[in-house]
Amino acid sequence: MRSKAIMSVLLILLAAALIGGTTMAWFTDDAELDAAQLETGTLEIDADGSPKVTPMPERDIKNVNPGDCATVCWDIENIGSKRAELRVKLTGAWVDGSDASNVYFAPKPGSDWVMYEEDNGLYMYYTGGPLAGTYGDTEGGTAKLCVVVGFDGEGMGNEYQGLGYTLNGVAEAIQATNGAPEDMWPGFAEATAAGYSDAGLRDYFINGAGKDMPCYNGGEDPPPPAEYEVTLNVVTKDCEGNVVSSKVGGTVSGAGTYVDGASVTVGANAKQGYEFLGWSGDLSGTDTSKTFEITGDVTATATFKEICTPKKVKVTITPKLCGNKIAGTVEGFGSGTTKIYNVGDTVNLKAVPSAGYVFDKWDGYVTGGTNPTSFVVPNHDVTINANFKTAPKYTLTLTKNYNSYGTVTGGGQYAEGTNVSINATPGTYKVGWQTYNYKFVGWYDGNTLLSTSKTHTYTMPASNKTLQAKFSK
Structure with missing residues (x-):
């Protein structure tokens, strides 16, 4: 019986070839993978800057045995100006051409990468959203790809000792706008859609029948995501604001069952002759369309009101x-x-x-x-x-400082607010045979001078009033 044991002194090193002496590399990785360039796809969006793929330190894996798993990682950085979607195609081979069906690889469970099989091979799609570009002096986005490489404990014997295994790959990028990913990459829409599961592919490529890799459980079907209900109700009011059950003022859309974290869009559409007033319940606001991430059951009511012709x-x-x-x-x-x-x-x-x-x-x-x-x-x-x-009337009394110096007219009974014209006429006096006129000084309310004009318009207050005309020689 052929021995399946591997000597513990064997060193499995992902990034190097033969180490030297009796220490041999289990895996090797050539420089090409280290310097793999991020490609833009058919549209070549990175004419102003080349993206790059950087190996992470944990790529150097030592002392891996049959039945074990090794994890290798790369940082994929977008240093071009455009926002980009990513996918990666990996290929692996023993350096001496030995049968490589005993080595399997898949994205690390729980990461933002999924597998999708297309006509031209197996791809790993990045589901973490577009990577930011450098336009506007911002830093480009980075996605970390970690791949679990499994060694079949049943299909690998001592004849594989000392062999190097090269894992090559190309990371492709394509502009994230104008529907380019959907147009150029057949699997993009399905692979990045909410609810997509690659558990079947992982099971086939990792834990298929006859394969012994207890280190990897990524091929098991994950528990189904939680599902939540969106329930939408409609309330209709007449033009007086009263709730009526005999009329339906509009319709709603978006009710149904959704998986946890899904993006949900609900809408309210008023019928002719009605207006949408707003949402109540678990939703609020007056926008006819609302989008949210669902994390639990949602019950909301859309209220419509009849538009009535003004009476x-x-x-x-x-x-x-x-x-x-x-x-x-x-x-x-x-x-x-x-x-x-x-x-x-x-x-x-x-x-x-x-x-x-x-x-x-x-x-x-x-x-x-x-x-x-x-x-x-x-x-x-x-x-x-x-x-x-x-209007009640009040008495306006007009006086003089010296009775013989002149005359005044305009006093009497007046209502509040009445504009009364009052007049002062200076008199005359003689010295010998010469006649002189007295001088008018002004109209006074107590000590307050109202006017120096002989004729003055006075607005009657809501009280009796006495004004004095002052004269002088």
């Missing part, structure tokens, strides 16, 4: 007479008129009393003594009256 109502504003006299008006309504308004409109009211009158109060739909005021038009016709009353 027209009559608004009649009438200033009341004082006796048979017009005591005032209302701005915009004159001495009384009816206007048509929509329900919900705001109407501003300002009563303007005539001379000798003051505003008293509103009655009808609007009450109280606030002037100006406003109101919101209700769902029915309204009538409002503006009431005025005779």
Whole structure:
């Protein structure tokens, strides 16, 4: 029986060829892989800078035995200006051409890489999203590719001692915009879609029947991702804001079952004659379309409201007479008129009393003594009256500092706000046969000078008032 044991003194070194002496490399990796260049695909997006692939320190794996696994890693850096999607195609061979069906490789479980088999071979697609480019003085993105290489414990004997195994590969990049990956790479859309699983491929290439690699469990079917429900409800309101069950104001989209972490887009579409008011429940806002990452069950309600033609109502504003006299008006309504308004409109009211009158109060739909005021038009016709009353009168008394120095006119009874014209006329006096005029100094309210004009317009306050005309020689 052929021995399957490997001597423990064997050294398996991924990055070097024969070490020297009796220490032999189990794997070798040529310089070409170390310096592998990131290719841009058919569109050559990296004309302004070459991406690069850098080997990680853990690529040097020593003392690997049949049945073991070795992990090799590379950093793939985008140093071109464009954002790029990635895929990698690896090939491996024993350096002496020995049967290589006893060595298998797959992305490290739990990484951002999946396998996908296309017509021209097996690819590893990067699912971590586009790598950032360097445009705008930013650093290019980096993706770490770690590959588990498995050695079949049943298919590898002592005849493989001292052989080097070369793992070569090409990392391809393609611009991430304008649908280039989907157009040029047949497997891109499916391999990077949420919910895609390469467990079957991993099982075939790693843990197929007759293969003994207990070190690797990546081929086992992973537990199915959690699933969550998106439940969407619709509520419809009439134009008065009342919830009605007899009408449906719109439809919703996006309800269903989704795997954990999936991107979900829901939509609300109002029917003709309705408007969308917003979301409630687990969603909020007034955007008709919302996208979110699902991490649990979501229940939301879309509310629609009927758009109603505004109802027209009559608004009649009438200033009341004082006796048979017009005591005032209302701005915009004159001495009384009816206007048509929509329900919900705001109407501003300002009563303007005539001379000798003051505003008293509103009655009808609007009450109280606030002037100006406003109101919101209700769902029915309204009538409002503006009431005025005779303004009270106050006494204006005019005096002189010296009675013989002149005369004054204009005193009397006046209502508040009345503009009263008061006049002062200087007198004359004689010295011998010569006649002289007294001088008018001014009108005074106490010690306060109001005017130096003989004729002055005085606005009557809401109180009795005494003004004095001062004269001098």
